[in-house]
Amino acid sequence: MFTREFECPSCGAPIKQNKAGSRTLCCTYCGQTSHLNADSLQAVGEKQLLIDYGSKLSVGLQGKFEGRDFLLLGRVRFDYEDGFWDEWYLTFLDDGSEAWIQEDDGSFVFFVEEKKVNTRFQLHRIKVGTYNDMHGEWEPVFVTEKSRARIHGGEGELPFKIIPGEQADFFDGIWKGKVVSVELLPAEQLLFVGRLIKLKDLTLT
Amino acid sequence: MSAAIKTQDRLASVKQFNCTNCGAALEVLNPRAREISCQYCGSLLDVTSEEHQILRALVPPKKHPPMSFIRLGQTAVIDGQQHQVIARTRWRMKYKEYWYEEGESGYSDEVWVYDEWLLMNQDFTYFYLVEDREGFHQVEEIIPETPSLLPKDRRMRFYNNQRKQIVREYGQASVIFFEGESNYRIQLGDTIKFAMFQERRIKYQAEWRLDKQGEIKEVEFFKEVPLSRRKVQEAFSSNAEVQTLMQREADWKFVFRVAQFTFIALLLMAMYSMLSDGTPIFSQEVQAATLANDNTQVVGPIEIPEKGLYCLKITALGMPANTEMNVGAYILNQDSVAVNTLVQNFYYYTGTDSDGTWTESDNVVSKVFRLSGGGTYYLQLYLDSQYTNMGTLRIELNKGVWLTRYFIIGLVICLIPLMVSWLKKGSA
Structure with missing residues (x-):
């Protein structure tokens, strides 16, 4: 398995990278978020250690989902007006594919990134309770929620660059009985497709 | 798992503090909780700050x-x-x-x-x-x-x-x-x-x-x-008060079932008692004319096999129209002591009006009584001379009859637990 070690640019503690292609590494000791540029880490944003609210998931945890072994590599916490939610970043050990588990107030959604949407969405133009045509870049999605949000912080390693405090609006929807989430990050718009799961569906080791 | 972030177990995550408004002890179980309402005064408190300030007043x-x-x-x-x-x-x-x-x-x-x-x-x-x-x-x-x-x-x-x-x-x-x-x-x-x-x-x-x-x-x-x-x-069911409730409901259910069963049984017996005349042991017809002028007539002997309930039935037959007949009967034991009596005014009226011919009559009377022992009994009949003496009286005595009124009383008594348990069930 791929691993590389770095030193936190802020506190010097060792930081391990477990997946090639990760773009953000977070120091588990001081909470510093760093972007991975070539072979060095560049500290960005304020230090932010995520408070644990009793989740059964944690970075470094291995488990099995639908018969496939996975490793939790990191997580991002988003703040919005109704509180916060966590997105757990995982890799399957059999083929190295990536997925996300969204944990929001006791409910879990298993997400896989479907595509990047190029045309920028204007949050105020998205109407909840109606179908959105997705700028013709994908099939229409029934929008169930939209909100302004910001990145509270990260933990472990992540496949894209984050900066704590950065705006990260989103809208969620339904497409053919599946959950859709579109994250409107400053650099890109990512469309995820997922389904509701129960915590007991994850065999945690 | 990271060194800095440790998963808290459930007990460690429980927060305890006192209501900022009334001082009542409060406990927060959910580590994600942002607000809690005081169970005593209804104040809504901020969980996330140490001051636990009052956010709003609820009911x-x-x-x-x-x-x-x-x-x-x-x-x-x-x-x-x-x-x-x-x-x-x-x-x-x-x-x-x-x-x-x-x-x-x-x-x-x-x-x-x-x-x-x-x-x-x-x-x-x-x-x-x-x-x-x-x-x-x-x-x-x-x-x-x-x-x-x-x-x-x-x-x-x-x-x-x-x-x-x-x-x-x-x-x-x-x-x-x-x-x-x-x-x-x-x-x-x-x-x-x-x-x-x-x-x-x-x-x-x-x-x-x-x-x-x-x-x-x-x-x-x-x-x-x-x-x-x-x-x-x-x-x-692990909560004591729920266990008590379940036990109480089970008890009421049992009472309901017993009352229901008893009610049905009594109802059937009441119906049977109303339909059954018992076993005939004596029957005789007496000409009313023989009782004229306040004469009495002793009917019998009637052999009573054992103690029990008996039914005396008197039927007036062949009364002339628009007459009444007043008959009395004493049941005498072998020492000629009256052990029971029966008095009845029979009548038979008929006429015509705008609706046609009408008839009103009452020519049958029966009485259930208990005899304390077997032996030879008699029946002494008399007739009130102010009324007619035309017709025949059929005297019948049956053994083994059931007292309908007792079953009806039982039915009414059964209704009480039935109603109470039904209401309990309804309120539950």
Whole structure:
């Protein structure tokens, strides 16, 4: 398995990278978020250690989902007006594919990134309770929620660059009985497709 | 797992502090909780700060008591997992309800109240239980294949394999009471809109919230699966008060069953007693004329085999029209002591009026009495000379009759526990 070690640019503690292609590494000791540029880490944003609210998931945890072994590599916490939610970043050990588990107030959604949407969405133009045509870049999605949000912080390693405090609006929807989430990050718009799961569906080791 | 972030176990996450308003001891179980209401004074407090400042005043719980046996803080075992009740929201619905009658249909305005119980398990996941006057429902979020809110034709389905169903209810629900802890900002008057259809026994519901500008802010979809009261009680049976309740209900159920059985048995016996005349042991006809001028006549001997209940029946036959006959009878034992009496005024009236011929008569009398022993008995008859003496009296004595009145008294007595247990069942 791929691993590389770095030193936190802020506190010097060792930081391990477990997946090639990760773009953000977070120091588990001081909470510093760093972007991975070539072979060095560049500290960005304020230090932010995520408070644990009793989740059964944690970075470094291995488990099995639908018969496939996975490793939790990191997580991002988003703040919005109704509180916060966590997105757990995982890799399957059999083929190295990536997925996300969204944990929001006791409910879990298993997400896989479907595509990047190029045309920028204007949050105020998205109407909840109606179908959105997705700028013709994908099939229409029934929008169930939209909100302004910001990145509270990260933990472990992540496949894209984050900066704590950065705006990260989103809208969620339904497409053919599946959950859709579109994250409107400053650099890109990512469309995820997922389904509701129960915590007991994850065999945690 | 990181060194700096340690998973807290459930007990370590419990927060305890006193109500900022009334000083009552409060306990917060959910590590994500942002607000908690004081169970005593109804103040809503901030959980996230050390000051626990009062955010708003809610209604004290005694104004909106729970509908049945579930209480905040109780534990329940659901799907083998221990849960604890951490919150209750009472909603008042103002809605349109679909009706259909004799080919006509429409929507009527209705109001309904229900409690939404929030149970948290050791993994900090939730179980939503809805309780109203009609029972319990488990509420689960769903992701429909064909989501919609409230179509113009009032017909909905959520899945491709469903037939379109008429919207059974639609309207809005508002929070009128909250107790416990919440991850969200709780405000009395918070309102959601909803539309619901039903397929078999499962209710499917779309719910949406509006923002301050009246735009839809969030849409969620749920299904509500009915749960029997028995099943919910079993889930909560580890609580002493629920155990006591279940025992009391079982006792009342037993009383109900016994009373029900006894009632049916008494009813059958009463019917039998009314229809049965017993076994004939004596029969004789006496010409009324022989009793004229206040003469008496002794009928008998009548051999009574054993002590028991007997029925004396006297029938007046062949009375002339528009006459009355007053007959008395003494039942004499072998020492010529009267042990019972029977007096009856027979009459037979007939005539014609604008409706035709009419008749009113009463020519039969019977009396059940108990004889204390067997032996030879007699019957002494007399006739009041002021009335007619024309006709014949048939004297019959039957053995082994049942006293209907006792069964009827028993039926009435049985009705009391039946009614009480029925009311208990109803209130439960």
